[in-house]
Amino acid sequence: MLNELRDIAARLALEAGALAAQGRRDQPIVADTKSTGTDMVTQFDRAAEAHIVGRLHELRPHDAIVGEEGAATVGTSGVGWLIDPIDGTTNFLYDLPGWAVSIAAVDHHGTAVGAVHVPSSGELFTAVRGEGAFLTTDRGTLRLRCSDGTNLATALVATGFGYAPERRVRQATRLARMIGDVRDIRRLGAASVDLCHVAAGRVDVYFEEGLGPWDLAAGELIAREAGCRSGDFRGGAARPDEILVAAPALFEAMAATILAADA
Ligand code: LIP
Numbered sequence: 001m002l003n004e005l006r007d008i009a010a011r012l013a014l015e016a017g018a019l020a021a022q023g024r025r026d027q028p029i030v031a032d033t034k035s036t037g038t039d040m041v042t043q044f045d046r047a048a049e050a051h052i053v054g055r056l057h058e059l060r061p062h063d064a065i066v067g068e069e070g071a072a073t074v075g076t077s078g079v080g081w082l083i084d085p086i087d088g089t090t091n092f093l094y095d096l097p098g099w100a101v102s103i104a105a106v107d108h109h110g111t112a113v114g115a116v117h118v119p120s121s122g123e124l125f126t127a128v129r130g131e132g133a134f135l136t137t138d139r140g141t142l143r144l145r146c147s148d149g150t151n152l153a154t155a156l157v158a159t160g161f162g163y164a165p166e167r168r169v170r171q172a173t174r175l176a177r178m179i180g181d182v183r184d185i186r187r188l189g190a191a192s193v194d195l196c197h198v199a200a201g202r203v204d205v206y207f208e209e210g211l212g213p214w215d216l217a218a219g220e221l222i223a224r225e226a227g228c229r230s231g232d233f234r235g236g237a238a239r240p241d242e243i244l245v246a247a248p249a250l251f252e253a254m255a256a257t258i259l260a261a262d263a
Contacts (some may be wrong), residue, residue: 002112002128005060005079007216009103010126010136011117012055016048017101017119020086023047025097031093031240039163040089045069048085048101056081063105068214070110080106087116088190097121102192104217114218116192125196133199133225147201150249152257155204158186158194162210171209177261191243195219198245199226203252205246207233212239220245222262233258 023044031042049069056065057073064075067083081103086092088099094104097120104114109129116125124138125144127133133144160167179185186203188194192215194206199222206223210227220238224230232242245253 002131005093006115006128007112008056008059008232009081009105009113010117010124012052013053013103013115013117014124015055016052016085016103017117019051019090020044020048020101021119024065024092029093034164038090040093040210041069042086042089044092045086045089049083052081052083052085052101052103060213066214068212069179077109079112080104082217084212086190087215088188088191096189098188098190098193100190100193100196102176102218104214106217107262111217111221114221116196116218116222118193118196122197124212125199125215125216125219127199127225129221129225131225133222134199135196143203144196144199144222146198146223146226146228147204147247148249149204149247152182152250152253154183154246155250155254156184157182157184157254158188158203158206159195160187160189160191160194160208174258174261181257189263191215192219194204195245198228199223201247205244205250207246207254207258209211209242211240211243213224216240216243229256 031040049067053071062077064080065073084102087102092099101117124136161171197203198206223245228245229248230238230245233255
């Protein structure tokens, strides 16, 4: 059954990505704000979520659904879906690459399958719990492995910042204290894509705070299935408020560096 759920997540991520990308080409964007003046939502976030929800009602009528833009369906099947219809909305708004559709299915064991589609690159990242993580493009499908980095001083680190100015200032202050301890920083704008980049070994580490469950559900499974270690900064499990995903040999040193920079 998990393979069927993965196929559904992948298909709907591709469909929603095409819908949002085409819509942006055809119509002027209408943007509203949510939690702050920079936390944006467009008509395409809402349309993509509505499409995914409608298709899930067709394909999986007894499942629960939670979406970033307000979808909330109670289910009876024991399977639930976490949807970020456009992760990296600021990138989408500015017509920058790197926004994604992120869809995960969860069951009583946790995240079961995940799919992250990046329309600007045509990449589709997928994973099934216990069965590895994969990247599919028009050139085929390859299995993902995280980096084998061992030295934090040469680690490429991805991160992001919250929408609240006071939180961004604190996060940037911490980053300024630790940037000399790593190779360099990348701030690409979409947590789900950052997580897939760790899975693919394109960055060695990703950490962030203050996300939504839909931002990280699919990408965190993909990263773990690619061999990454995942958690919070203090030895606990990854959660939307605090996530660190890294090549295994870098995890502890990175967690210590984050906490030291916070002190
Ligand atoms: C985004 C995250 C990103 C974070 C942004 C924003 P959204 O999600 O994917 O990692 O740094 O501030 O939260 O709002 O584009 O779905």
